[in-house]
Amino acid sequence: MNLSPLDTAIFLVLGLFGVGFYALLIVRHLIKLVIALQILVKAAVVALAAAGAASGKLELGASLALSVIVVDTVVAVVALALALQVRKHFGTLDVSELGTLRG
Amino acid sequence: MLAGELTVLTIALPWFGALCIWLGGNKAPRLTERAAVAFSVFAALASGALIPFATNQVVLRIPVGGVFGEFTFVPDGLGILLACIATGIGSLAVIFSLDSMRGEKELARYYALVLLFIGAMAGLVLTGSLLLLFFFWELVAFCSYALISFHNDDPKAVAGGIKALVITQIGGVGLAVGVLLTYAQLGSYEFDALLRHSAQMPREILGIIAFGFLLAALAKSAQVPFHTWLPDAMEAPTPVSALIHAATMVNAGIYLLARFYPAFVNVPAWTTTVMAIGMLSALLAALMALTANDLKRVLAYSTISQLGYMVFAVGVGATLASQFHLLSHAVFKALLFLAAGAVIHLTGTRALAQLGGLSERMPFVRNAFVLGALALAGVPLLNGFWSKELILEAGAQNAGMAAFILLLFGVSITALYATRVTWLVFWAPPRETNKVASSNGHSRPKEIGDAPRAMRIALGVLVGATFTSWLLIGGVSEMFARTLTLANVHVLTLFEMMAEIFLTPLTWIALGAVGFGVWLWTARERFANVRASWQFVTRAAENSFGFEWLNAQVVRATMGAAARLRVTQTGQLNWNMVGIVGGFVLVLAVLMMRW
Amino acid sequence: MMPAFVWLILVLVLAAPLVYLGGHVGRLRQLVANATSVEWETDPPNHLSQWLALGALAVAWIPFTLAARASDAAFALGTLALRFDGIALLLSALALGLGTLVAIFSGAYLRGEKQTEKFFALLLVMVGVMIGLGAARDLFNLWVWFEALAVASYMLVAFQRDERASLEAGVKYLVQSAAGSVMILLGIALVLAQAGTLDLEELGARLVTADSNLLFAALALFVIGFGVKAALVPLHTWLPDAHAHAPSGISAMLSGVVIEAGLIAMLRVMLPLIPHLQGQGNRVAVLFLVFGAINLLAGNLLALRQTEVKRLLAFSSVAQVGYIVFGLGITFWSGQGVGAQGAFFHLLNHGLMKGLAFLAAGALLFALRAGLPRHAPLTISDLAGAARRYPVIAFAFSIALLGLGGLPPLAGFMSKWQIFVAGVDAGNIWIDVLVVFAALNSVLSLAYYAPLVNAMYRGNVSPLVARGTPVPRAMVVPLVVLAVGVVVVGVAPNVLDWLTQPASAALLHSLGY
Amino acid sequence: MFSGLIAIAIIMCAVQAIRAARLLSSAVWLAGASALTALWLYILGAQQPAVIELSVGAGLVTVLFIFAISISGEEAFTAYPRVPRKLALLLVVGAVALLAVDLAVASGMPRAVDERAVSTLSDTFWNARALDMLVQMVLIFAGVLGVLNLIGHEEIKEVETPGEIQIAQTHLPQVVEPENEELLRV
Secondary structure: OOOOOOHHHHHHHHHHHHHHHHHHHHOOEHHHHHHHHOOOOOOHHHHHHHHHHHOOHHHHHHHHHHHHHHHHHHHHHHHHHHHHHHHHHHOOEEEEHHOOOOO | OHHHHHHHHHHHHHHHHHHHHHHHHHOOOOHHHHHHHHHHHHHHHHHHHHHHHHOOOOOOOEEHHHHOOOEEEOOOOOHHHHHHHHHHHHHHHHHHHHHHOOOOOHHHHHHHHHHHHHHHHHHHEEEEEEEHHHHHHHHHHHHHHHOOOOOOOOHHHHHHHHHHHHHHHHHHHHHHHHHHHHHHHHHHOOHHHHHHHHHHHHHHHHHHHHHHHHHHHHHHHOOOOOOOHHHHHOOOOHHHHHHHHHHHOOOOHHHHHHHHHHOOOOOOOOOHHHHHHHHHHHHHHHHHHHHHHHHHHHHHHHHHHHHHHHHHHHHHOHHHHHHHHHHHHHHHHHHHHHHHHHHHHHOOOOOOHOHHHHHHHHHHHHHHHHHHHHHHOOOOOOOOHHHHHHHHHHHHHHHHHHHHHHHHHHHHHHHHHHHHHHHHHHHOOOOOOOOOOOOOOOOOOOOOOOOHHHHHHHHHHHHHHHHHHHHHHHHHHHHHHHHOOOOOOOOHHHHHHHHHHHHHHHHHHHHHHHHHHHHHOOOOHHHHHHHHOOOOHHHHHHOHHHHHHHHHHHHHHHHHHHHHHHHHHHHHHHHHHHHHHHHHHHHHHHHHHOO | OHHHHHHHHHHHEEEEEEEHHHHHHHHHHHHHHHHOOOOOOOOOOOHHHHHHHHHHHHHHHHHHHHHOOOEEEEEEEOOEEEEEHHHHHHHHHHHHHHHHHHHHHHHHHHHOOOOOHHHHHHHHHHHHHHHHHHEEHHHHHHHHHHHHHHHHHHHOOOOOOOOHHHHHHHHHHHHHHHHHHHHHHHHHHHHHHHOOEHHHHHHHHHHHOOOHHHHHHHHHHHHHHHHHHHHHOOOOOOOHHHHHOOHHHHHHHHHHHHHHHHHHHHHHHOOOHHHHHOOOOHHHHHHHHHHHHHHHHHHHHHHHOEEEEHHHHOOOOHHHHHHHHHHHHHHHHHHHHHHHHHHHHHHHHHHHHHHHHHHHHHHHHHHHHHHOOOOOOOHHHHHHHHHOOOOHHHHHHHOOOOOOOOOOOOOHHHHHHHHHHHHHHOHHHHHHHHHHHHHHHHHHHHHHHHOOOHHHHHOOHHHHHHHOOOHHHHHHHHHHHHHHHHHHHOOHHHHHHHHHHHHHHHHHHHHHH | OOHHHHHHHHOOOHHHHHOOOOHHHHOOOOHHHHHHHHEEEEEHOOOHHHHHHHHHHHHHHEEEEHHHHHHOOOOOEOOOOOOOOHHHHHHHHHHHHHHHHHHOOOOOOOOOOOOOOOOOOHHHHHHHHHHHHHHHHHHHHHHHHHHHHHHHHHHHHHHHHHHHHHOOOOOOOEEEEEHHHHHHOH
């Protein structure tokens, strides 16, 4: 079977999507959660680039992918800054300890 | 034309007064009191002045636009009668408050809410737009809630207020649905549209509207099974109880039924349901009044029972009789409540076990209360007698002998509990009278004496009205016949009424029932055995025939569901993500399914 | 010549760095003054940034009025365009109005907080970006606006960075929201692959040949992705934390505008897809109706047993979003504008009422804070007797609560009524049932609003209230303005027609009716 | 074919990033995934995003992670996941399966024919979609402000209370629950 990059894109996106969301459900370490988010962002980048290619507008998809990388890097930075602050005040990065607000 | 201006005045005067008093704050209590009396009395005068202008035409039209239609006002006979009751009895309650509320904190809030209440009720009965009716309907509910829980520090008062609010609002949903369906069908909120075009509507829809309105009326007028809020509303200051029972709140339901009776009369099972519920409420509440041990609760159950008669009367098509009884009831129930309020105010308790032997200490209050009780029992020449006889007669004519006999049973019990409560308060040997236990923590024990001046004025006016209000039958019926063209009301002059009542044997039978009830109390010792065998009834009555239990179950179920649902808010990020992923799976699955 | 609404965005966004610098100027001046002793325990009182922010917001009203007159102005930069249609107008009016009041309110509220210039700069960014979001006409561009809004929101939620609860709320908000935005991106990718364009107006024509399965997948991704931000149950779990533990002004913005902005963004991206679902557009309507109903019930039940004031209000936002979603669902079902107009009307009213409620709660929190442990939540029992000492605040708060409970003649009733009228007009028995359900929920909501009102009017003053500090006038003014608004809209509902009608017209236009 | 292998490798890296017991290894695996993604993008023909992915995704972000990890310390707490693994697996498999079915049922990814002239990426990014970029600047500004607010005070605080940033060095007591040795790997 001859798979083109576009066909593998679907497989890749779904795989990363699954891994990322599984991690968000299971992982308790805040920094690792940010890593999971980054994995999801990879899925989005791949999806956009591939979608651009699929619709014959490679440069459009690539441009979107670029923007996503930039934006989500900022989000990651913000998340890490928050994580440091959490570490300082909660003494841990276990998000299960961040469960004081409930009910 | 003056009618529009007077209509506006009737509503706006109390509201304007409420605004002034609210803004004025608690700095000058005397001024607040005077302003409240002035605004309420002027509102009463304005509504009285409306009487000659009674019309079935729209006198005021305010376009609101969009889906809100027009706000209209139609001061017809029915509306004016109820507006006069609301403002008249309302202003007497305000006058009575001068004494009974003196020294309370936050008088401004009290009087502002009372005036808002009176104005809202006047608006409710004078408007001609269903949406505006709903507006006022909700506003009345809000005022009753705020006033019942006026003593916010008392958890019972707060609970009573919220109960009243929630139950009447649940009924209000019925009204809302009815109004929405009417608008969807007819594209108008006018009363006239509904009354005239009801026959053109699809039958199911008209049925839903009819029963929606009925639901609202039953909740508002505290009829079985929605009556549970009324006894709990007794935590309100007593003038407010008088207001709710006689002038404003509960009358709204009767008004609604009477107003739209012509539209719904042909809806299958509607009139039967109305009659049945009225009858049931009249009898059950009377039994509960017989067993209650709290002065105000007795009166509360008695209100439910009397309202039951009115609902029944609407059900058999006797609009005039129902509204006439509403008038009588408003007068004598206000009298009873205010007299009871005087007793409570002066003794500091309302438990029947702690009252008694007050006959000599407060002769004025005693006389007033006895008169009210006699009118309630239906003793001749007092207003309650005439209107009750009209209802009994209509019942016998239109609903058959079985209904009449049941009603007679109710009449006897009414006489019985009226006698009982009067005797227990004034003539029973004083049991714990002087160990004045403040029942709600805010009235102060004091020297027990007779009523002070403002109370006497209010009581005096009501005593007079108890003797005379029935003389108005001619005017009322004429006004109804002229302006309620669809309600099929005939002019009934005073002499016609007297002749009609005295010439029918039913009246004498009913009087016999009254006498029997009174005699039952005097001979109660002799029936000790019978009472023992009827204990299951009395016990059931003490437990409100299970309706309180039902009520509590509903509340508990809701609260329990709320508590259990809180578990879903785990505060755990991972579980929160389960919500997101799970939601995605669900939504995608639903969208992908082939329907 | 740029249209006025672009200036509106530019004024706000460009003023933000100035506000930030303004704070530093103030601090430098202070530094020079205290050159000898550098005391940073609490920042020096520093009003320059607040005044600059207020100035920027005041200036922004000029282009806003111009933009409101020129309907449907468009602005193109490259292939991307912004278009100021009815929905954008509605969102910008709400964002700018509430943002201005929050800016007035927050200066005093943040007294004692450090580095408030960042707060005000972020607030300006938030308002400006929200207006841009409303006007975006490109699917991806919309996402970028949205992320900018989200980043500003995360930072504002966690603004009180020494408070554990704020951090916790910020973390949850960020992670859940970021997961949602990845879903949106995947949806965008699906649409792009199908249509080869992202322009929302072109999409309609390009999607004619699209496969409806893929559109359903994109739709689900959009609904969930934006649903996280719009707090659809069960995606709402971040909301009570974030709304309850943000600074109160931000709570007002979040509840009053930001979640609604999420809903509007969701609408924007969904609308071009709906006509191409091969006759199964009704599914979307059903989805919305069901989400509305679930939101109503869950929000109300969760709020019923709350004792913390701000948390209660946050859950009530979940319920109120339910009404808006319900109204939109009715329009999707029937194609009549009344439901959407009611939904937009309720959106505005909710902004007014919930903004007022959060600001009033914030004012009371500010007043009673002296007696509370630092950053402890305000509970209902703490409010006992608040009306004695703070009559205006308590009254305004009561108006907000009763309005939210749907009591006439306040704003909330009118918009709910409009939604109900639309529902009954739709002529479907199930929608009728849902209307009854929604009305019953309104009653249920009174069961938690009413006790809150009662608590404030108690005679026994709680110790906290007895020790409470006076509230500065700058915090009371926004409350009065909003309270008057809630009453006026309730009495004369057509004063907002100029906002709701174009918005629902724009919605119907996008739906192709 | 080659791209398929890379895709598998990317997913493997992602899985390892999640499974790795040590945070630093996680970050390195993520960098690996990033680098491979860059390669994949390159093969697709999207050279510029590939370069950016390599520099930003694999480079900058990894540096950031390592920086954050070194400040916060390698906190080796491990415990049961709060959400049952089976449930998590079920949900994720469900979501992926539904999406996959959807894509499979769909008549392939239709390729819309583009009638307009193909432009270059830089033109698209800098001119056609300049607005995206402008908004990103606002976003970056907001992010910077926020980060400054969150961690920017430390230098000032350091003067007074140097103890506050000691977290970097201190290792707080590790929360290791009993009998979860085998669960050390998530």
